[in-house]
Amino acid sequence: MAAVALLAVAAGRADAEPRFAVREGMQCSQCHVNRTGGGMRTPFGISFAQTNLGTFRQRGLFDPHLGGSVTIGGNLRLSNRTLLPTRTELDGVARKRRASNSFESSESNLYLLADTIPGRLAVYVDETVGPEAAFNREAFVLVQGLPVDGYIKAGHFMLPFGLRIPDDNAFIRAATGFNYANSDLGIEMGIEHGPFALKLAVSNGSLGSSDTNRSKQITVHATAVSQYVRGGLSFAWNNNSSPDFKFQSITSGAHMGGRLGRLTLLGELDWIHAITDPEPYDQTAVYFESNFEAHKGVYARFRFEAFDPLVSLANNERDRFVAGVSWFPIQLFEISAYYRLNRDITQRIESNADEIVVEAHAFL
Amino acid sequence: MRSCSDGAGAVRARGPVMALAGVLVAAAMASCVRARLPKYQASDWGRASVAEGRRLFRAACIGCHGEDGRAKVPAARVYFPRPRDLTKGEYRFRTTASGVIPQRDDLVRTIAMGLPGTAMPAWGEQLDAQQLMSLALYVETLSPRFQDEDEAIEDDDILVHPGRLHPPLSSTALIARGRDVYGRMKCADCHGAHGRGDGPSSKTTRNQDGTKSDVFDFTYGEFKGGNRAVDIYRTFMTGLDGTPMPSYADSIPDKTDRWALVYYVMSLRRPRGVWFYLSQRPSWRDPADCD
Numbered sequence: 211m212a213a214v215a216l217l218a219v220a221a222g223r224a225d226a227e228p229r230f231a232v233r234e235g236m237q238c239s240q241c242h243v244n245r246t247g248g249g250m251r252t253p254f255g256i257s258f259a260q261t262n263l264g265t266f267r268q269r270g271l272f273d274p275h276l277g278g279s280v281t282i283g284g285n286l287r288l289s290n291r292t293l294l295p296t297r298t299e300l301d302g303v304a305r306k307r308r309a310s311n312s313f314e315s316s317e318s319n320l321y322l323l324a325d326t327i328p329g330r331l332a333v334y335v336d337e338t339v340g341p342e343a344a345f346n347r348e349a350f351v352l353v354q355g356l357p358v359d360g361y362i363k364a365g366h367f368m369l370p371f372g373l374r375i376p377d378d379n380a381f382i383r384a385a386t387g388f389n390y391a392n393s394d395l396g397i398e399m400g401i402e403h404g405p406f407a408l409k410l411a412v413s414n415g416s417l418g419s420s421d422t423n424r425s426k427q428i429t430v431h432a433t434a435v436s437q438y439v440r441g442g443l444s445f446a447w448n449n450n451s452s453p454d455f456k457f458q459s460i461t462s463g464a465h466m467g468g469r470l471g472r473l474t475l476l477g478e479l480d481w482i483h484a485i486t487d488p489e490p491y492d493q494t495a496v497y498f499e500s501n502f503e504a505h506k507g508v509y510a511r512f513r514f515e516a517f518d519p520l521v522s523l524a525n526n527e528r529d530r531f532v533a534g535v536s537w538f539p540i541q542l543f544e545i546s547a548y549y550r551l552n553r554d555i556t557q558r559i560e561s562n563a564d565e566i567v568v569e570a571h572a573f574l
Numbered sequence: 575m576r577s578c579s580d581g582a583g584a585v586r587a588r589g590p591v592m593a594l595a596g597v598l599v600a601a602a603m604a605s606c607v608r609a610r611l612p613k614y615q616a617s618d619w620g621r622a623s624v625a626e627g628r629r630l631f632r633a634a635c636i637g638c639h640g641e642d643g644r645a646k647v648p649a650a651r652v653y654f655p656r657p658r659d660l661t662k663g664e665y666r667f668r669t670t671a672s673g674v675i676p677q678r679d680d681l682v683r684t685i686a687m688g689l690p691g692t693a694m695p696a697w698g699e700q701l702d703a704q705q706l707m708s709l710a711l712y713v714e715t716l717s718p719r720f721q722d723e724d725e726a727i728e729d730d731d732i733l734v735h736p737g738r739l740h741p742p743l744s745s746t747a748l749i750a751r752g753r754d755v756y757g758r759m760k761c762a763d764c765h766g767a768h769g770r771g772d773g774p775s776s777k778t779t780r781n782q783d784g785t786k787s788d789v790f791d792f793t794y795g796e797f798k799g800g801n802r803a804v805d806i807y808r809t810f811m812t813g814l815d816g817t818p819m820p821s822y823a824d825s826i827p828d829k830t831d832r833w834a835l836v837y838y839v840m841s842l843r844r845p846r847g848v849w850f851y852l853s854q855r856p857s858w859r860d861p862a863d864c865d
Contacts, residue, residue: 253632253633255637258637271634273630471853472855
């Protein structure tokens, strides 16, 4: 159980902020070098972060250019997580879990971009440098400036699926596997023309490790973005079967977002159909988030999540309610605090414990 | 008009609660104070450099204006008004006559104070005077107009000398006189009888580039060129190049009439309620009106 909890914490990396993309009516590529969002920020993204996200902007301008065509970036998150005491009762037997508190460094990433031929060819690396072992999250060659604002990406990258929300623990990211911990090797092609974007990725489907089967994972992601609303559909098919293990998954999802004044809303619904022995099963995951910009750089956030790990079985759903505040006191620095109310089946006492999380986030 | 001078006074209030409130108010005003125009002298231009300006431009500006200043970037499709194509050398907020390139000081002012209500931020909060001047120098290199001798600014082209302006005190009589000027100049044709930007011509006016003109709503009160009386005076004198807003330097020769019109449109600003608060994005309203 402790290992599961540790894994969940370690997977809790966060990066992109689709709430800002929805608020501004922009594609992910407006602010991120990776066209699917997350990681290094574009010149626009870093300017936006330095001018729009600080309540008290401070003197000084971060220049990401190392000189020539090489630019750097990074993300660092430090959090303090308190798991509150919880008590469940099963068949008349009470079970208790005591409170715990821990500091965590959930993200320490450095980005490097070499614009070898500006506007045409770039090499991008996103390296996790801590808190434990260093590993590569993304490393790809990006060919852009193709007809219809097209691009080709080849290498190790995060697959395009759904909203790239900044929480790998969210059910829609954890259940589907499309999160910051699960980059894959392959090739991605896409077009971004006006408000429309279409992305197709062909990858090993083995979560970044070496390929052991003959088939590939196909991921398709389509979005339409306007100033006030956006919508999109995602689909993925992965045959990860081997001679002694049968596993195919079909994952599809729909996401929407919209802005009304200071209020930004995001939502995603995913359905996972797994074909495996002894019988196939279905899962669903729901995500809803609201952000209210109370003042420049101050956001009140509310989130609801639901996950049904086995649709054919009743009364096994998991729910989460998250409420909190995110504040950018100065540019390139965020403090957030939130309360997470977890509800799971009685047998799983760990995932019934509520949490209070305070997080500091520095980025460049 | 907002005032930037009240923040520290509240700290003197009795009681810890009031003191805390004062600290919070002062902190909130801190961002306002930083948006002042940078102070520099003509001789300081010698310390500014195009190379430094180019470096800063790459760090701060290419996201919206593009590497070459043409604003052919995705952000241009999203933001309204669109980021300026700097290669045209056409600027709305100047101290020079209509059709004339702006002075360097005008560029510094726009870069430093930003354009409230648009995506153009107030870089004066983050950059010092020398950096702002370097950026202005580099921006000049993006348009051939600044290198063309025929386009050079002559003394007669400078319509407004901000340092020499001495606005009279506002009064009821002056505002009433301004209302007459507003009617005489047919401002209501575009801006409407009550200054809401809903005059009969507002639906058909176009900018020079063919885009629809966004006729200003005076009741909103956040002027892109600045909210001070001298800022509004400057706009009336120079007009806004590229838009239907003409220069009134010749049409209103009487200085008192000019200031009367300024104070009248300032008086049209209306307090905003809850709906206005809920419907606005605060990030786009940098405090650029501190003096």
